[in-house]
Amino acid sequence: MGAGGSAGARGRRAREDALELARRSREAYELAGRFEAAAEAERRVAATLLSLTALGWRLLVDRRWPGSRSANVDMITVGPGGVFVIDVKRWRDVPRVDDGRLTAGAQDRDGEVRKLLAMTRTAEEQVAALGLSPVAVRPLMVFAGHRLDTELGRVRLLGDPDAVNALVAEPKRLTPAMVRAVTAHLEEAFPAYETTVLDERPRASTSSDTEGEALFAVEEVEQAAMESLLHAPIEQWMTFLHADQVALARRDWSGPARISGPAGTGKTVVGLHRAAHLAARGTGRILYVTYVNNLPRVQGQLFRRMAGTFADRVEFTSLHAWAQAFLADRGVHVPLKRDRAADAFSRAWVSVGRDSLLTEIDPNPGYWEEEIHYVIKGRGLSSLDEYRSVARYGRRTALQTAHREAAWLLYEEYEMLRGERGVCDFSDVLLAALAELSERPADPPYAAVIVDEIQDLTLTGVRLLNALAGDGPNGLLLIGDGQQAVYPGGFRLGEAGIGIKGRGAVLRTNYRNAAEILQTAMELVSDDPFDDLDGPSPNGRRSVDLTYHDGRVLRVEAADGADHDQRLVEAIKELADGPGAFADMAVLCRSLKEIGDYHRLLTRAGIPVLRLENYDGRPVDAVKLGTYRRAKGLEFKYVFLPHHDADLPASTKEAAADQERAELARRQLFVAMTRARDLLWLGSVTGTSGRARREDRRSR
Ligand SMILES: Nc1ncnc2c1ncn2[C@@H]1O[C@H](COP(=O)(O)OP(=O)(O)OP(=O)(O)O)[C@@H](O)[C@H]1O
Known part of the structure; x- marks a missing residue:
């Protein structure tokens, strides 16, 4: 109400x-x-x-x-x-x-x-x-x-x-x-x-x-x-900020700048106030970009409530949506067909991947598909020579020359099959937009570009935004936190031609999470190194000030899946103590398959559900349901993470590729945990069926 x-x-x-x-x-x-x-x-x-x-x-x-x-x-x-x-x-x-x-x-x-x-x-x-x-x-x-x-x-x-x-x-x-x-x-x-x-x-x-x-x-x-x-x-x-935050929102920067800081420290809040400040100062358009698709809708909604006067001057969009619209506007046809591109990759894997030395590193084709999208195309590499010597930031598994040659072969096969089908993937969209922009700049240009969740972009994506914003005063603002990277990309800002020396700021006060929630989330990633655009960080321990408020972590260890799900439903119903109570809850899952399962479960239990892809930030009396990745940048009072530990490895003595996967899984779980303000519900199955499920997952 x-x-x-x-x-x-x-x-x-x-x-x-x-x-x-x-x-x-x-x-x-x-x-x-x-x-x-x-x-x-x-x-x-x-x-x-x-x-x-x-x-x-x-x-x-x-x-x-x-x-x-x-x-x-x-x-x-x-x-x-x-x-x-x-x-x-x-x-x-x-x-x-x-x-x-x-x-x-x-x-x-x-x-x-x-x-x-x-x-x-x-x-x-x-x-x-x-x-x-x-x-x-x-x-x-x-x-x-x-x-x-x-x-x-x-x-x-x-x-x-x-x-x-x-x-x-x-x-x-x-x-x-x-x-x-x-x-x-x-x-x-x-x-x-x-x-x-x-x-x-x-x-x-x-x-x-x-x-x-x-x-x-x-x-x-x-x-x-x-x-x-x-x-x-x-x-x-939306009105009162910490004095440091206001200073950042109003600061005059002589060139590209960067705001970083751990989860929940008000980075987006500063970004939104910065957009309003720039809109108040000038007359040009401002672009506010993120990687995730539904976040721009939520941020746009927040911005309208916060600074409605400038709502029509600030464009909230995802990078890919922007690039597609830009290309369409220029009359450049890029037939994006994810399924057919994925099919081309599967065939390429069958013909040159699955029997190659790539399987020594990781037999999972997904790893190599990511290598193509985040490293080879994500960095816009155009020759094997370049790929042989490139630093693969964000990927922890070392590749010998022979492995790189095998990966390049897989890439070429994929490109050939994709070309035969006449379809493009997401990386092609960004590469085409970058090429188009290099030929002819945006008209009219943007007065400023603010990029949120920059850690999830590829080098190509960042180059594209840099080309759009230029390196003039107050033109480009990069906001992000490498510890929350949920995609295996990685780059240095210098590679994108962006210099931010003397124009970086770090936020340190967490305004979102109850202390116990933040502590639980931080413990999970405290030993994991992460990559933060201007250099690596040896571990995940970071100094964060808390704004103490009540909250708790509720761990539920169920005997089996049915028991686990029943306790989830009970916990949700117990908290739904009045009209509008579901609006502040989110159930976040690891995969789309799990989303389907929990949608059915909750609906059968009479709990209203709204998928995150349909959420725009306006209060709706329904439990929000989505993947960890889709929950990026969002927050809810109560967050439920069913089977939260099912992807986490039991042992630390794993092959490099497994370790890399485990770190990514922990970072994704960390992001999901830090969406919770007051209550974090962590479900796991500890009985034999739970173990079997975990082992089954690891062997895939
Ligand atoms: N000055 C402030 N006073 C009160 N609350 C604040 C202040 N700044 C931020 N917050 C609260 O902290 C929450 C987290 O802010 P925000 O989403 O900007 O953090 P973030 O650093 O972008 O987080 P993440 O990286 O985890 O997505 C906001 O939703 C808001 O409720």
């Missing part, structure tokens, strides 16, 4: 708010009259905004603009909906927004927009020290005597009768304590003029020339109050 309770209660509350505002508006009008030199227009606007004090808003009037000798800021209002820097306009001509320009009576008024934006930036800088993100600070022009509600970039343009409705309708961002703290800070930063005395204590109302004339329509305000109550509450991180 959203803020505000039932529909009836919300309606009552909206009505009460509207009536209280109307009552206050009379007093406010009197009060605003004492504002020196108050022209009627300013008085009405001040009165309108002052009445909002009834709903927890504060108003600063006629303040000095720090850094300027004589300029003033008409008003700043701070309330549950955020901070608004206000310029009041008394224009006879009707203000118009046409083609991104503000005009009145055929006169260009863009200079005034620029000035208001500059004042807003000053306010942003001031409150950044408190951790308030720029997304909560907005420029607002109020036009006395006109009716208007529109936007010009990030500037909101409102007629004075529309101002109250618009502010009341804003989703709730700041608590009363935050409103007090931010107001106190701004009062100091934007000092009052000596001559301005505005006592905010309401006085008993006296007769006035506006007797009987309402400053706004009660019904409209009631409607606006209702709108605000219907918005999903704005989460704290």
